[in-house]
Amino acid sequence: MGVQRIDTRLLNQLGEQSQDLNSDAMRLTHGSLAEMDRPVSRNDIRALQTAASLENLAVSVYRTAAGLPFIRNGNKTVAAFIATTITQHSAHARAFNAAAVNAGGAAQLSVNPKYAAVVKKALPGIKGPADVVALAVTLEDVATQTYVKNIGEVRNVQLRKLFASVAPVEAQHRATLLAVQALLGAGRPELIALPTDVGALPAAAGSVAFPHAFYPSKNASPVTEGAVK
Numbered sequence: 001m002g003v004q005r006i007d008t009r010l011l012n013q014l015g016e017q018s019q020d021l022n023s024d025a026m027r028l029t030h031g032s033l034a035e036m037d038r039p040v041s042r043n044d045i046r047a048l049q050t051a052a053s054l055e056n057l058a059v060s061v062y063r064t065a066a067g068l069p070f071i072r073n074g075n076k077t078v079a080a081f082i083a084t085t086i087t088q089h090s091a092h093a094r095a096f097n098a099a100a101v102n103a104g105g106a107a108q109l110s111v112n113p114k115y116a117a118v119v120k121k122a123l124p125g126i127k128g129p130a131d132v133v134a135l136a137v138t139l140e141d142v143a144t145q146t147y148v149k150n151i152g153e154v155r156n157v158q159l160r161k162l163f164a165s166v167a168p169v170e171a172q173h174r175a176t177l178l179a180v181q182a183l184l185g186a187g188r189p190e191l192i193a194l195p196t197d198v199g200a201l202p203a204a205a206g207s208v209a210f211p212h213a214f215y216p217s218k219n220a221s222p223v224t225e226g227a228v229k
Contacts, residue, residue, distance in 0.1 A: 075189060108228050
């Protein structure tokens with residue numbers, strides 16, 4: 001296998017792209033909500049509630065992670081990423097809930113039950129940053145897969161725009177986490193910094209952030225999984 005190299009500005013670019021994508025997503029989201037026509041199907045509302053449940057769980061997990069000593073007092077780049085990501089997931093949860101209420105449904109204020117169980121099982125085994133990153137990768141991946149699938153499943157056109165605007169943000173979160181994970185796995189946590197010391201980067205830290213040409217959806221959460229009962 002050839003040597004893979006990370007771009008000199010990869011972590012910086014990933015962070016900037018996440019911010020840009022999120023700004024675009026929220027702008028598109030507000031437009032979609034303003035244009036949304038009713039009635040909206042019951043499954044569309046359930047899809048929104050399930051999406052909100054995934055966002056609520058992500059916020060909870062990242063907040064818990066932010067309070068861990070090895071995160072709070074550890075790598076400043078990772079801590080900053082977590083703080084930014086909490087803000088973005090909180091905004092996504094509000095957007096999905098606003099759309100659900102606007103469509104005649106209820107806001108989902110609880111966490112996704114399936115992945116809450118996954119988190120509960122994983123928490124006792126979290127001993128360091130790598131464990132936090134691995135759990136976050138799982139949550140960002142299922143959120144992205146769910147929204148990608150929902151783009152083709154919801155009936156309301158404006159809701160398709162909503163899911164299509166948020167999915168890339170979650171994919172960007174995962175890309176950043178995968179880059180961080182590669183450096184942690186190589187035993188080089190000091191390289192998780194901005195700007196990146198490209199000359200010191202290990203092999204296999206480059207293309208790992210973008211493993212999919214087209215994002216899969218086979219592990220997407222069904223629309224009923226996090227719906228309000």
